Amino acid sequence: MSELQWKSALYDLRSQIVSGELVGGTKLRASHLAGEMGISRTPIGEALIKLEGEGLLVRDKSGFTVRSFALDEVHDAIDLRGLLEGAAVQRAAERGISDVELKQLQGMLLEFDRVLKGGDVAEYDQLNVEFHHTLTGLSGSDILIAEVERSYRFPFAGPSAFPTQQSDSDRFRASLIVGQQHHQQIVSAIAKREGGRAFALMCEHARLAHENVRAAIEAREHAPQLALVRNAK
Helix, strand or coil: CCHHHHHHHHHHHHHHHHCCCCCCCCEECHHHHHHHHCCCHHHHHHHHHHHHHCCCEEEECCEEEECCECHHHHHHHHHHHHHHHHHHHHHHHHHCCCHHHHHHHHHHHHHHHHHHHHCCHHHHHHHHHHHHHHHHHCCCCHHHHHHHHHHHCCCCCCCCCCCCCCCCHHHHHHHHHHHHHHHHHHHHHHHCCCHHHHHHHHHHHHCHHHHHHHHHHHHCCCCHHHHHECCCC
């Protein structure tokens, strides 16, 4: 079996689940997927087992099913991401970062300011994901980096999992302004080597996603991940 084949199948299926293209409750069978993807059942089976391990699929006697999540589980996943990212920035603060790394973070903060003036949702989301990856990487811990990345694979736990819709301009701008204030405070705490403060700030920052989830449901915004959430109405 080609490693490239099963990894390709894994990334493709994970993307379809996370995006909401494959909704909660969808049955997945290796034989059917193999025909669709044009590869053998063996790499498909490996990919399905991996996705089960990530918590995105459940297995029964007939095969695998795309998992659906209770709303409480959505909020738990967000909190877990905050705790993991909090541990990462605490580690970064306590070990210290270089002047070059600090300048990189400060440069990204300036980019956030520029994007806020323009109000480009897509550009903000892309920069936000990059910023969170950078913060986690500064921990220098391979285990923490891997666990944070794993938490992002839940369909609603990533830093930009529920992007704010520009059509709701007041909420859009308020959410981004608060988020940017958090970014600045987190970078300041890391620079001052205040590990406990950095941890608390990151946990609070992650909790902004709770409001994004509630607003997405109430406003019925285009958030495909909600197809995986039970009773998200």
